[in-house]
Amino acid sequence: MRRHVPNILGLILLVILTAFPFVYTGNDYPYVMHMLITAFFYAILASSWSMLAGYAGQFSFGHIGFMGVGAYTAALFSHYIWLSPQPTGLCTEYQIGGHWLVFVNAIGVTSTTLAQDCLHTAMAKWGESVQVTPMPVWLGILLGTLMGGLFGFLVGVLVLRLRAAYLALFTLGFAEILKATISAEIEFTRGQAGMEMPALFDHGITLFGHHFTRNDKLPPYFVMFGLLLVCLLILAWLAHSKFGLYVRALREDQDAAAALGVNTTRYKVLVFVITTMMAAAAGATQGYYVGIVTPNSLFLLQMSLVVAMAVIGGVENFVAAAIGAVLIEFALEMLRNSFTIGGFVIDMTVWRLVFFGLLLMLTLRFARNGLIAPIIAYFARGHVARETVAKRAAPGSPEVVE
Amino acid sequence: MIHLSVRNLQKRFGGNHVLKGVSFEVNGPELIGLIGPNGAGKTTLTNVLDGAITPNSGTVYLNGERIDQLQPFEVARAGLGRTFQVTRSFRRMSVLENLYVPALAMGRPGNRHEMQEKAMGVLEFLTMDHLRNEYAQALSGGQQKLLELGRLLMLDPDVVILDEPFAGVHPRLMEIIYAYIRRVNEEGKAIIIISHQMDSIFSLSQRLLVLNFGDLIADGPPDDVKRDPAVIEAYLGTDEDEDAVPRAEGA
Numbered sequence: 001m002r003r004h005v006p007n008i009l010g011l012i013l014l015v016i017l018t019a020f021p022f023v024y025t026g027n028d029y030p031y032v033m034h035m036l037i038t039a040f041f042y043a044i045l046a047s048s049w050s051m052l053a054g055y056a057g058q059f060s061f062g063h064i065g066f067m068g069v070g071a072y073t074a075a076l077f078s079h080y081i082w083l084s085p086q087p088t089g090l091c092t093e094y095q096i097g098g099h100w101l102v103f104v105n106a107i108g109v110t111s112t113t114l115a116q117d118c119l120h121t122a123m124a125k126w127g128e129s130v131q132v133t134p135m136p137v138w139l140g141i142l143l144g145t146l147m148g149g150l151f152g153f154l155v156g157v158l159v160l161r162l163r164a165a166y167l168a169l170f171t172l173g174f175a176e177i178l179k180a181t182i183s184a185e186i187e188f189t190r191g192q193a194g195m196e197m198p199a200l201f202d203h204g205i206t207l208f209g210h211h212f213t214r215n216d217k218l219p220p221y222f223v224m225f226g227l228l229l230v231c232l233l234i235l236a237w238l239a240h241s242k243f244g245l246y247v248r249a250l251r252e253d254q255d256a257a258a259a260l261g262v263n264t265t266r267y268k269v270l271v272f273v274i275t276t277m278m279a280a281a282a283g284a285t286q287g288y289y290v291g292i293v294t295p296n297s298l299f300l301l302q303m304s305l306v307v308a309m310a311v312i313g314g315v316e317n318f319v320a321a322a323i324g325a326v327l328i329e330f331a332l333e334m335l336r337n338s339f340t341i342g343g344f345v346i347d348m349t350v351w352r353l354v355f356f357g358l359l360l361m362l363t364l365r366f367a368r369n370g371l372i373a374p375i376i377a378y379f380a381r382g383h384v385a386r387e388t389v390a391k392r393a394a395p396g397s398p399e400v401v402e
Numbered sequence: 403m404i405h406l407s408v409r410n411l412q413k414r415f416g417g418n419h420v421l422k423g424v425s426f427e428v429n430g431p432e433l434i435g436l437i438g439p440n441g442a443g444k445t446t447l448t449n450v451l452d453g454a455i456t457p458n459s460g461t462v463y464l465n466g467e468r469i470d471q472l473q474p475f476e477v478a479r480a481g482l483g484r485t486f487q488v489t490r491s492f493r494r495m496s497v498l499e500n501l502y503v504p505a506l507a508m509g510r511p512g513n514r515h516e517m518q519e520k521a522m523g524v525l526e527f528l529t530m531d532h533l534r535n536e537y538a539q540a541l542s543g544g545q546q547k548l549l550e551l552g553r554l555l556m557l558d559p560d561v562v563i564l565d566e567p568f569a570g571v572h573p574r575l576m577e578i579i580y581a582y583i584r585r586v587n588e589e590g591k592a593i594i595i596i597s598h599q600m601d602s603i604f605s606l607s608q609r610l611l612v613l614n615f616g617d618l619i620a621d622g623p624p625d626d627v628k629r630d631p632a633v634i635e636a637y638l639g640t641d642e643d644e645d646a647v648p649r650a651e652g653a
């Protein structure tokens with residue numbers, strides 16, 4: 001019975017998080033919902049990184065870069081490709097059925113003041129008579145996810161012979177190069193100005209007879225929550241399949257796994273592709289939710305945050321990593337409130353990161369498996385030692401014979 | 403019929419010529435001891451045979467298939483399995499999971515139930531069934547050696563290379579390893595044992611290969627090898643130092 005406790009608690013948590021948007025009525029509803037959506041976003045990153053680093057032992061510091069690949073693919077897709085019922089005569093365009101697929105020219109960050117791109121020039125000419133439509137958001141997320149997988153594949157192949165610190169440095173280099181490239185390619189990516197993205201539900205959405213506007217938090221809440229659940233289900237399925245067994249063997253001893261018939265190359269690349277696709281999907285979805293993506297989202301600090309969330313939760317258990325991400329996101333928000341001690345004002349906007357760093361250091365020192373993972377392990381594996389002792393004491397056991 | 407053919411294997415690491423044209427054949431379920439002083443090239447030979455190291459020249463054929471250019475996992479699937487000099491169990495995986503890895507990689511037995519049954523049978527043979535759910539890191543050094551042997555039973559290769567299977571093992575566990583070797587050999591597999599424990603090697607082996615500085619200096623029945631002057635000079639000792647030979651004879 002005890003070993004089912006984590007599953008039961010997980011089910012209760014699932015019910016609470018599903019019901020929360022309907023039952024919570026506080027004045028800070030949008031703020032709390034935003035925090036949860038952001039927490040789910042980080043939970044996807046932390047849990048997928050946990051599969052990559054904790055299960056497979058591939059200590060990639062480029063995970064946030066793959067998130068950026070997803071976000072920027074979706075942003076570029078939404079920014080540069082449109083559907084028009086009429087040809088612009090100015091842009092590169094292809095007729096598809098009754099519509100025209102319009103590729104907008106890149107003009108950098110001067111679009112609203114000094115110059116117009118070809119589509120806006122055409123729209124100014126058309127007036128209200130022609131309505132162009134952006135590409136579907138779901139297609140942007142799908143493309144972002146696939147592009148993340150492609151980059152994951154390429155990086156996975158490149159790091160095949162790298163281990164430990166070399167792998168970490170290589171992937172860190174990848175993320176930094178990506179950030180620098182995005183910052184430098186101002187004409188295409190608008191550099192530090194970032195790229196605006198349409199909302200997840202730009203025209204709102206009607207669910208169960210209730211219309212939600214583009215600014216309502218409930219639809220994006222369930223989109224991000226749903227994505228998190230899908231990722232966790234995929235990770236759970238993988239972890240309990242031979243894939244999970246092989247990648248853990250890979251983590252423990254790559255040469256020994258290969259000597260036992262495991263195609264280590266395939267599984268090393270596969271784990272990169274799968275987890276980077278998850279990070280990219282999260283990045284694209286978050287981009288649409290926030291409405292803008294900038295190179296700042298790829299800062300090393302963001303990667304450190306994801307690593308810290310996974311480590312504090314428990315890097316060798318993706319559920320623990322996800323829970324750790326949610327808890328840390330809330331804790332960081334809660335710690336924003338400054339307070340006074342004996343006349344001294346503690347500015348928590350600064351000190352919260354110090355507390356956070358302290359928590360990380362204490363976790364690494366005293367609980368290397370994180371704070372959540374040992375609790376899950378207590379319930380899931382607590383019976384093992386008792387069983388071993390009982391079997392050893394049984395008549396006929398090798399210890400007794402001896 | 404098992405047939406391993408090693409022809410003129412050469413391996414250099416920089417200026418260090420570790421294997422200088424090693425050739426030998428294994429025909430059928432032979433029980434072979436591979437001995438040689440430290441630095442003779444025994445572990446390098448093993449690494450070349452299992453695909454971890456690509457030779458500079460020479461060929462290795464297993465049952466008619468050339469394996470010297472294959473990846474280690476392909477060599478394992480072709481039918482050559484090995485243990486390591488320093489035990490390399492999957493420490494943060496349970497004992498059963500350690501056994502499932504090769505079984506799943508080989509795709510046999512066919513279904514999960516059969517695989518579990520086979521794994522339990524292996525653990526009972528190794529007297530480790532009570533430890534099946536423990537992480538490998540909870541096992542003693544000797545038990546981890548047994549676990550490596552268990553993984554090979556699940557892999558079920560035609561040729562088994564055991565690298566120092568007796569090193570640092572308690573006598574009771576040594577008996578289990580002897581039983582393991584006899585069982586695998588009776589099942590029709592060829593076994594190559596690398597060891598510095600002369601008593602064990604001489605008592606178990608039907609044939610001895612002796613490596614010295616990358617050269618195969620002897621290949622034959624243990625009694626003949628013991629009297630081989632080149633072996634005596636290179637490894638077992640000179641006429642003035644007769645300790646090694648009488649110890650081996652007494653094995």
